[in-house]
Amino acid sequence: MQVSEHRRGPVRSEAARIAILEATARLFETRGYDQLTMEGIAAEAHVGKQTIYRWWPSKSAVVADCMVEGLLLREYMSPPDTGDLRVDLTAWVDGILTFLEHGGASLVKSLVAAAIDQPSIGDRLGEALGINHLLNARLESAIDAGQFSPTRPTQSFARALVGAIVLLALADGPAEPGAAGQLVDAVLG
Template sequence: MAERRRGAARSESARIAVLETTAALFAERGYDHLTIEGIAAEAGVAKQTIYRWWKSKSELVAECLFEGRLLPVDLVPPDSGDIRNDLTTWLDALFRFTDAPENGGLVRSLVIVAAENESVGRQLDASLGVSTLLTTRLGAATKAGDLPAGTPLKEVVDTLIGAVLVHVLQRTPAAPGAAKRLVSLLLP
């Protein structure tokens, strides 16, 4: 027998209002300045309603992310058949995206959410799929002979993602040619 949830049934219109408000306030203020009280007031719901549906602010932000309400950038690397050029193009696009103050703040806030809640961090990685997309793309390049057999795919992927995150955390614009130099270093 299924366990019944206590409290009022979840209203889909209220849920959407909460998620849309959370995404808008998150983009405007960042994670640190996002409050359940502020979200409730803007969304027109009771604070208790939010806490009944989400255990924490980080869970609420995570659901916004998982539903595609937070990141307005395509995280899929292109596939022109030239792995080095594709990774350079992809990194350049991410660096340009994160160089914008509001976008860098968004990514820093997501890092905070993932650091605060281990399960959210795992869900974030799974839902964005960046690691999987890059690993798949690099694996295809290896099979096509564009990369040497034995290229440490996981380590290359971790380094690429780590480079983007360090760039965001340092809050400095990417130097011209940074993406190309990084790809050349990892995939000579």
């Protein structure tokens, strides 16, 4: 006798999920995080608002999934690889700090709040915000080039760097001049 598993509630549509994520990314790019609403996402994706809430409890959660899926803020997900780790990390952090100064801090604050409410969002954000294969790949490249010790744990380094960036985002006001280089120097040693 074959037993099938049934879940309660409406069946989730992968096409609707993708439409919602793509609509969120489009609206985020044109309006910014502060002007993004669940109603606007629903209208743009041609779905009911309840469809969005079936999968995501808040706009922060939708944006987090957009980031994880690579639909949003891709340019901030990994540092360049010019062959100089310190220069690359400083340029990457400087770009992120500039984004934070131009409205991105409210996004980060909201994502942190969402991650506190729902630990699964925090796990997914950790995957998206640099503690992932993109930053680790850059660190592995630096190991191969002799710029980063192979005995240093790359995952811990990535967490320290991203954690410091998040703390700067949570602080009120812009970062001080030269903050990116100071932060990289402090973490690299």
